[in-house]
Amino acid sequence: MIKHDPITGRYIYLTIDGIEYRVYYEEAGQGIPLLVGHTAGSDGRQYRHLLCDEEVTKNFRVIAFDLPYHGKSLPPYGVRWWETEYNMTKKFMMDFQLVLSKALGLDRPVYMGSSMGGHLAIDLASNYPDNFRATISVEGALRSAAEYVEVGMAGIRREFDNPNVNRTSIGAAMMLNISPYSPEANVREIQWEYSCGGPGIFAGDLYYYYYDHNVTPEEASKIDTSKCMLYFLTGEYDPNTSPADTKIAADLVKGSKFWTMEKLGHFPVTEDYTEFRKYLLPILEEIQQTSETRTKVA
Amino acid sequence: MAINLEKFTQLAREDFEFKRETRYLTGIIKLDFPERSVALHFEDGKLANVEEASYDDDKCKIVIRGTGEQWEALLQHKPLPFYQCLQSSSVKHGLHLSNTNETFAYLPALNRMTTLMRNARTEGAAA
Numbered sequence: 001m002i003k004h005d006p007i008t009g010r011y012i013y014l015t016i017d018g019i020e021y022r023v024y025y026e027e028a029g030q031g032i033p034l035l036v037g038h039t040a041g042s043d044g045r046q047y048r049h050l051l052c053d054e055e056v057t058k059n060f061r062v063i064a065f066d067l068p069y070h071g072k073s074l075p076p077y078g079v080r081w082w083e084t085e086y087n088m089t090k091k092f093m094m095d096f097q098l099v100l101s102k103a104l105g106l107d108r109p110v111y112m113g114s115s116m117g118g119h120l121a122i123d124l125a126s127n128y129p130d131n132f133r134a135t136i137s138v139e140g141a142l143r144s145a146a147e148y149v150e151v152g153m154a155g156i157r158r159e160f161d162n163p164n165v166n167r168t169s170i171g172a173a174m175m176l177n178i179s180p181y182s183p184e185a186n187v188r189e190i191q192w193e194y195s196c197g198g199p200g201i202f203a204g205d206l207y208y209y210y211y212d213h214n215v216t217p218e219e220a221s222k223i224d225t226s227k228c229m230l231y232f233l234t235g236e237y238d239p240n241t242s243p244a245d246t247k248i249a250a251d252l253v254k255g256s257k258f259w260t261m262e263k264l265g266h267f268p269v270t271e272d273y274t275e276f277r278k279y280l281l282p283i284l285e286e287i288q289q290t291s292e293t294r295t296k297v298a
Numbered sequence: 299m300a301i302n303l304e305k306f307t308q309l310a311r312e313d314f315e316f317k318r319e320t321r322y323l324t325g326i327i328k329l330d331f332p333e334r335s336v337a338l339h340f341e342d343g344k345l346a347n348v349e350e351a352s353y354d355d356d357k358c359k360i361v362i363r364g365t366g367e368q369w370e371a372l373l374q375h376k377p378l379p380f381y382q383c384l385q386s387s388s389v390k391h392g393l394h395l396s397n398t399n400e401t402f403a404y405l406p407a408l409n410r411m412t413t414l415m416r417n418a419r420t421e422g423a424a425a
Contacts, residue, residue: 147389164399168319172405176386180376239380239390265382 007051009072014099016092019079023100024072025065029057032133032291033106034284035097036064037113037120039267040088040209041160041170041202042193043071046114049273055281059288060110065100069201086204090212093120094127101131110287112136114269116205118241119144119213122230122249126219129228134287136231136280139238139266141245142215142252148240149210153203156210161203170202171195177266179237190267217252225255229290231283232256235264235271257283301373303336306418307348310338313414319407320345325359325400327411328352332366360401360408363394373416384408 009026026044028051036047044064051062066073067088075081093116101109111132113120118140125135143149151159160170171191178187194202223230230253234246243260250258259279261268268276310316320343327338335352338345355361362384364372368391371381380390385405388395395401401408 159402162402165402169402169405172409173385175383175409180382237379237382239386
């Protein structure tokens, strides 16, 4: 008996700011569309456990993409990308979700992302509440921890985009984000994924993660959760966006919901999916119930 | 000191991952504890010598320096947030970790070294 995961992978062509990208995505399930965004410097493989979770996929069409320059989404063909420094921006992060959603014909999908994807969940809820029925910010905050922000892009590139340093070290550096309670095989998988990234891509992603994502308290307080519900999940062992950092955001966003995930770190979806889903499933159930109620009213 | 140095040396010399991740390293990794300093001497990836001796920081490729409390917290098998590794202990709790190219390049080795140090703890020892 041959064993397969219930995951289908495809390539789609998306044009963003006049540039055509060949984007890889995987999907499983049916129902409410759920876009899932990976962390900086990694790719959609982080969601392989979620994509195989029947409790999720029986009611949700889960779509895990590789952002351009990540995973199996190669740099755009026909663009001399090697002549410029790669930096991920807030505008691109948001535009990508809108263009992908439109191309796949998704009806107000749920967006869930982790780390820079978690920051994006806040940016989307703030800027595009009519396009998403809910967003789930995993390891998100108004801004990343000051100790890291203060390093500056030059310091970030010296550590993560340094010809003297093997890419294996980027994987090793992720240990700082990981809970000591995570199964070692999962820790090694996260490190493996981080060791596979393109040159300078992780460092460039951090431009969005540390600098271009910067939500003011005023902006956060204006997020309308009646249009786009915003959920926050943050691991106890995440030093980049600690539970205390996330709580500041959650307190400002009226109607949002926040949970600290005990014994999990910055990569909960991969670190220990069995534990993560205990927090995720009730959220998805609430989203489903809310969606059904709105459908009946309409 | 928080670790049994003899036991740590034996573990380091026998550990596949530590030996692999220190490949080609030449120079000193210095571990500064409150009451003593330990120098790990490497020659082209081989752990040539481990001694209790204090070298100036600029003579070392990698320097780690902590208070007793910092070492004690770091070397727990299930440490509290954010003592899960050297880097998080440095950024969030003030443990000194050098920022040389070698420090970044040999992070996989430093992570493994931390695990070996945890495994080489003297039962009940304070840092």
